[in-house]
Amino acid sequence: MFFSSSKTKPAHPDINPVLAEFFKLKPEQTERWIAAQKDGVLINLPFACESQLEPLREALLKARPDIKLTLTQKTAFSGDARRGLRQIRNLVAIASGKGGVGKSTTTINLALALQQEGARVGILDADIYGPSIPIMLGNPDQQPGTEDNKHMQPLEAHGLVANSIGYLVPADDAAIWRGPMASKALQQLLNETLWPELDYLLIDMPPGTGDIQLTLAQQVPVSGTVVVTTPQNIALADAQKAIAMFNKVHVPVLGVIENMSYHQCSQCGYKEHLFAQGGGERISKQHQVSLLGQIPLDIHIREYTDLGKSLISEQGDSPISRAYGHAARALAKELYVSTLKQPQAIDVAVRSEE
Numbered sequence: 433m434f435f436s437s438s439k440t441k442p443a444h445p446d447i448n449p450v451l452a453e454f455f456k457l458k459p460e461q462t463e464r465w466i467a468a469q470k471d472g473v474l475i476n477l478p479f480a481c482e483s484q485l486e487p488l489r490e491a492l493l494k495a496r497p498d499i500k501l502t503l504t505q506k507t508a509f510s511g512d513a514r515r516g517l518r519q520i521r522n523l524v525a526i527a528s529g530k531g532g533v534g535k536s537t538t539t540i541n542l543a544l545a546l547q548q549e550g551a552r553v554g555i556l557d558a559d560i561y562g563p564s565i566p567i568m569l570g571n572p573d574q575q576p577g578t579e580d581n582k583h584m585q586p587l588e589a590h591g592l593v594a595n596s597i598g599y600l601v602p603a604d605d606a607a608i609w610r611g612p613m614a615s616k617a618l619q620q621l622l623n624e625t626l627w628p629e630l631d632y633l634l635i636d637m638p639p640g641t642g643d644i645q646l647t648l649a650q651q652v653p654v655s656g657t658v659v660v661t662t663p664q665n666i667a668l669a670d671a672q673k674a675i676a677m678f679n680k681v682h683v684p685v686l687g688v689i690e691n692m693s694y695h696q697c698s699q700c701g702y703k704e705h706l707f708a709q710g711g712g713e714r715i716s717k718q719h720q721v722s723l724l725g726q727i728p729l730d731i732h733i734r735e736y737t738d739l740g741k742s743l744i745s746e747q748g749d750s751p752i753s754r755a756y757g758h759a760a761r762a763l764a765k766e767l768y769v770s771t772l773k774q775p776q777a778i779d780v781a782v783r784s785e786e
């Protein structure tokens with residue numbers, strides 16, 4: 433019947449509510465992930481969360497022990513499908529209002545954590561005036577190769593690909609560039625790097641909310657941004673400015689990461705809130721965005737990044753790696769939810785085998 437007064441029957445009534453509840457999403461946000469197969473059900477998870485496949489399988493089998501389940505994870509494409517760079521499924525800016533709050537450290541560790549969740553990840557170091565990604569990846573003396581003198585091969589480290597102005601020009605040269613030159617350099621890094629197929633490209637933005645940041649936010653077709661802050665009032669005030677700037681240029685703010693949230697004594701376990709407490713939560717509530725994660729101030733984080741090593745692959749089970757893993761999954765989920773609002777861009781539906 434064409435016009436019917438009865439409500440549409442929910443799809444997969446015994447599977448979808450479990451799936452939605454597991455990811456704390458609405459059933460209408462998850463039902464497209466499910467497809468009937470000849471002898472069971474196929475579910476594709478459209479964002480990086482590979483560590484959740486087994487716990488999810490257990491939850492689903494509790495509800496339907498009789499069913500044959502196939503679970504896969506393939507990251508959805510977000511953003512404006514008309515933009516270039518189609519090989520990059522999601523472009524995410526990592527920003528901060530204030531310098532020195534740990535934006536680059538957070539970028540690297542989020543990238544590594546997303547990779548642990550099954551994603552192919554790249555980093556574009558857009559912090560033209562203080563590029564620290566090369567040191568943090570342990571390859572500051574390398575340079576991207578080129579075959580045609582126009583395009584660059586990104587460098588590889590710890591399974592990530594990256595490009596940075598730090599690989600290309602001496603730090604003192606870039607430090608005196610004016611705004612337009614800095615913006616142009618970023619455009620070139622983005623468009624002239626031969627990025628492979630990536631699920632996520634994280635862009636480490638320069639700190640602040642001046643003209644350069646505004647221009648970058650407008651010129652680079654990012655699908656969303658994450659604002660890094662410490663819980664300290666002066667950092668929070670600047671983080672608010674960053675959120676306001678992204679709102680102004682209609683770049684979705686996916687959430688806030690509170691870095692240096694607390695320090696836990698390695699001897700007695702006492703937790704101290706060196707930079708105050710609860711600030712990240714406060715601005716998240718105020719701006720109605722998620723608090724994606726709270727990362728402690730910890731000597732290992734500093735040591736590993738100073739040495740260009742990957743804490744997350746070497747100490748995958750540590751509380752710090754778990755905190756980054758939690759933040760990375762929260763970011764991937766928020767990005768997915770945010771891009772559901774742009775129906776032209778997203779392609780997540782799995783096909784039934786019929």
Ligand SMILES: Nc1ncnc2c1ncn2[C@@H]1O[C@H](COP(=O)(O)OP(=O)(O)OP(=O)(O)O)[C@@H](O)[C@H]1O
Nearest residue numbers: 531532533534535536537562639728729730733734
């Ligand atoms: N959670 C943390 N625990 C311990 N040290 C940290 C943590 N986060 C960052 N750091 C250290 O703080 C310093 C600044 O970090 P980082 O360079 O990531 O900041 P930033 O916000 O990117 O700075 P910039 O203003 O240059 O962009 C670095 O020495 C880094 O190792």
